[in-house]
Amino acid sequence: MSLRETINQDLKEAMKAKDVKKRDALRLLTSAFKQIEVDERKELSDDDIIKIIQKQIKSRNDSAAQYKEADREDLMEKELEEIAVYEPYLPKQLTDDELSTALKAIIANVGAESMKDMGKVMGAASKEFAGKADGKRINECVKTLLA
Structure with missing residues (x-):
């Protein structure tokens, strides 16, 4: 099963389980996939999907840092929760x-x-x-x- 199929399956499971946070995070991710497919007119490979996920995680980390500086713990927590949803789809990181x-x-x-x-x-x-x-x-x- 491709990475994209796995993410879509997890999205369906999150919807069935009424896991709103995971559902919303995965919807954001799949919309990023669709946006790139439309813009670049190509089918995404697993490597492309991994790059998109990494970019999304980096963006969330940057946002979380800014929210922490602005003393907005609620928004920082939301960003960190999304990162926690995205990380399992990445390959094992090197120590x-x-x-x-x-x-x-x-x-x-x-x-x-x-x-x-x-x-x-x-x-x-x-x-x-x-x-x-x-x-x-x-x-x-x-x-x-x-x-």
């Missing part, structure tokens, strides 16, 4: 140790020796860890290893 070990191998393969070679490492790492690690985490780890 810091796994990411560091894999990045050391990439640095060795690319032949990177200093911060000047960061672009080469980031290019290879971003492709390899797509969906498994956030770009910001990859960037920070690469900086630490090359410093």
